[in-house]
Amino acid sequence: MRRARRGAVAVMLAAGALVGLGACSVSTPSSSPDYSVRDRSGDRVSMADLHGAPAVLTSWATWCKECKTLLPALEQLHEDQGADGVQVVAVNVNAPGAEDDVLALEHEYGMTMARWRDVDNDFTQAFRSRGVPTSV
Numbered sequence: 001m002r003r004a005r006r007g008a009v010a011v012m013l014a015a016g017a018l019v020g021l022g023a024c025s026v027s028t029p030s031s032s033p034d035y036s037v038r039d040r041s042g043d044r045v046s047m048a049d050l051h052g053a054p055a056v057l058t059s060w061a062t063w064c065k066e067c068k069t070l071l072p073a074l075e076q077l078h079e080d081q082g083a084d085g086v087q088v089v090a091v092n093v094n095a096p097g098a099e100d101d102v103l104a105l106e107h108e109y110g111m112t113m114a115r116w117r118d119v120d121n122d123f124t125q126a127f128r129s130r131g132v133p134t135s136v
Helices: 002-020 067-083 099-108 122-124
Strands: 035-041 043-047 057-061 087-092 114-117
Touching: 057 067, 057 122, 067 087
Parallel strands: 057 087, 087 114
Antiparallel strands: 035 043, 035 114
């Protein structure tokens, strides 16, 4: 019961963070777009890798103030619900050359959720987003 309550709290925190951020946009496409990038290991990853389980993808950038509020809530969601199959993916859209800044922020926040790197910001077109952060 305690675990279920913690999980519900994490989901509410993440949902509240997503809804409460004025600069944030939330997209719910009817079908998964053809979207693929590289993960932190350099391996190609795509929406197909997330098939079959609930997933939250959120774009973020090191210069985004709202992202710095949202990322800890997403990490908490990952910690609370990851073992139950919820996949949380943080997609960084900083331009090429910002790798040190990206890694520093990921380290600062202790990010253990899946982290994808989208240096071309294909996320914007794939999910028709209007800025960062955007969660789908």
